[in-house]
Amino acid sequence: MTAVARLATFEGNGQDGPPASSLSPTPALQVRRLSKSFTAGGQPVFHDVTFDVPQGQSVALIGANGAGKSTLLRCCLRLVEPDSGDIAFHGTDFVAARRQALRRMRARVGFVFQKHNLVPRLSVLTNVMHGALARGVGPRSWFQAIAPGAEREKAMACLEQVGLADLADRRADRLSGGQSQRVAIARSLMQDPELMFADEPVASLDPAAGEGIMELFARLNHDRGLTLVFVSHQLDHALRYADRVLGLREGGLALDAASAGRTPGCLRGLYD
Amino acid sequence: MTDTATSRSGPKRFAAPEPLKAALFAGGLGFFLWSLAGAGVSISELISGLPNMGVIASEMVPPATDRFLPMLWSVLTTFQMALVGTVIGVVISVPLAVLAARNLAPHPLIHAAVRGIVSFLRTVPDLAWALFFVASVGLGPFAGTLTIIVDTVGFCARFFAENMEEADPGPGEAIATLGGRRIDIVVCCIFPAALPAMINTSLFALEKAVRSSVVLGLVGAGGIGAELAVSMEMFRYDQAATIVLMIFVLVLGVERFSSWSRGRLIGRA
Numbered sequence: 105m106t107a108v109a110r111l112a113t114f115e116g117n118g119q120d121g122p123p124a125s126s127l128s129p130t131p132a133l134q135v136r137r138l139s140k141s142f143t144a145g146g147q148p149v150f151h152d153v154t155f156d157v158p159q160g161q162s163v164a165l166i167g168a169n170g171a172g173k174s175t176l177l178r179c180c181l182r183l184v185e186p187d188s189g190d191i192a193f194h195g196t197d198f199v200a201a202r203r204q205a206l207r208r209m210r211a212r213v214g215f216v217f218q219k220h221n222l223v224p225r226l227s228v229l230t231n232v233m234h235g236a237l238a239r240g241v242g243p244r245s246w247f248q249a250i251a252p253g254a255e256r257e258k259a260m261a262c263l264e265q266v267g268l269a270d271l272a273d274r275r276a277d278r279l280s281g282g283q284s285q286r287v288a289i290a291r292s293l294m295q296d297p298e299l300m301f302a303d304e305p306v307a308s309l310d311p312a313a314g315e316g317i318m319e320l321f322a323r324l325n326h327d328r329g330l331t332l333v334f335v336s337h338q339l340d341h342a343l344r345y346a347d348r349v350l351g352l353r354e355g356g357l358a359l360d361a362a363s364a365g366r367t368p369g370c371l372r373g374l375y376d
Numbered sequence: 377m378t379d380t381a382t383s384r385s386g387p388k389r390f391a392a393p394e395p396l397k398a399a400l401f402a403g404g405l406g407f408f409l410w411s412l413a414g415a416g417v418s419i420s421e422l423i424s425g426l427p428n429m430g431v432i433a434s435e436m437v438p439p440a441t442d443r444f445l446p447m448l449w450s451v452l453t454t455f456q457m458a459l460v461g462t463v464i465g466v467v468i469s470v471p472l473a474v475l476a477a478r479n480l481a482p483h484p485l486i487h488a489a490v491r492g493i494v495s496f497l498r499t500v501p502d503l504a505w506a507l508f509f510v511a512s513v514g515l516g517p518f519a520g521t522l523t524i525i526v527d528t529v530g531f532c533a534r535f536f537a538e539n540m541e542e543a544d545p546g547p548g549e550a551i552a553t554l555g556g557r558r559i560d561i562v563v564c565c566i567f568p569a570a571l572p573a574m575i576n577t578s579l580f581a582l583e584k585a586v587r588s589s590v591v592l593g594l595v596g597a598g599g600i601g602a603e604l605a606v607s608m609e610m611f612r613y614d615q616a617a618t619i620v621l622m623i624f625v626l627v628l629g630v631e632r633f634s635s636w637s638r639g640r641l642i643g644r645a
Contacts, residue, residue, distance in 0.1 A: 181553060183549065183552070183553060207555040207556075207557065208555065209555075210552075210553060210554060210555040211554060211555030213553075214554070215550070215553040215554070217546065217549075217550060219546055221546040221547050221549060221550035222547060222550075223547045223564060223565050223568050223569070224544075224547075224568075224569070225568045225569065225571070226564075226568055234550075234551060234554070234556070234560075234564055235554055237551065237554060237555065237556040237557075237560050237564070238554060238555025238556060239555075243563070246560070246563050246564050288550075291550075291554070292554070295554055295555075
């Protein structure tokens, strides 16, 4: 039996998961039998992936390059449309949501990209203000200069949380990689997210900056009870900063285990 | 090392042309030679016209200053036509460019339709538009201004759309991820990214409009071009020389201003 097989518990993970209509409202995120392939009839990126993420849990998604981690995360927000399966946030069906409803639901979920995706020529504060776009603030959150006072204060508070309040008026393209990623996190916090996805958030950062970002995520998870799902290639991060580790391999969920007591060596089987 | 050098002689210096390419080249050359006749190019006529050129050039010196102030006023009118036409054209171009940009158009059919309209505005020559507007709204600078608006829209909408298509899609994806609408993506991500290039294009459009507005006067669309046409028809080559010098100063001034602004913008972008 491989290390992966020994670790796999597959709780709530398998072919016989409940249909979307009977999803419990308790978990922050429920994924049922999610499948995606990029070519019709071709090799699926992943197939029949099923898992739940309870409110407040921190989950690391690991796997080899091309295992489908980023695609799975993007499918969860329908940035990439899944071929089949169900996704629910706090019991609300996400797959069936039409344009307006989809926007409202996305507004409740933060997403931090590997390449932070800030608007380079705008100020840090304006970039953070964009997090309020879908919360009914409308065009006044386009630029910090026209933003309502309360929203502006909130954006400053979000910057305070990530330790960058001093750089509020600096242009985003004048920041270091680590600072940019912190601003991207502040932008997500501006959404008041119930759940946050992070797609290899430290992949382009040096070890110290990466460690700082992961500490920030851990603090948000611990202090705010923010549910977190992050993709990482760093197994020590997965074990240190996540309550639970999900592993993708050969198009399926090959690992679903608590991180406590595990060592990176236990997880290496996923990469064999 | 020597062995390697002698065993590998490298590719042939001249490869034999492929028959199809050779035929195309020969066809193109033949068409060019035929076009020389079609274009009426004649060395003998050029030589026989040289004395006339000399006479006209001599009559241009010294340039006349008797109508300096009315001419200066016409130059100002020409610049005003160019400026107003460019600004209005640029403003109209922005929403059209959003609809013409492949990554922003709400539907491929809208993208294709707007691209088609913009191409039509651009490909019809400005003199044809000027004749159309002179016939529609009468002689004068308004016809010229309308011509420049149409010409600027044809030019700017196309390049603005390309500037918008070249914008990094990442920030837009981030805005979509947090629930933003298409208008949010356009205003918050695409415009800031494309703005330096759009300003650059607008400055080129202003330069183009100034040059174009001079010529438009020749068909009655107002400005200094009308003065130039009258001077040439009245054989007042000394006045024509003054007008040509004024046009030179105007165009050079606008080009210098445009280059200076562009340099500052690119420095800041």
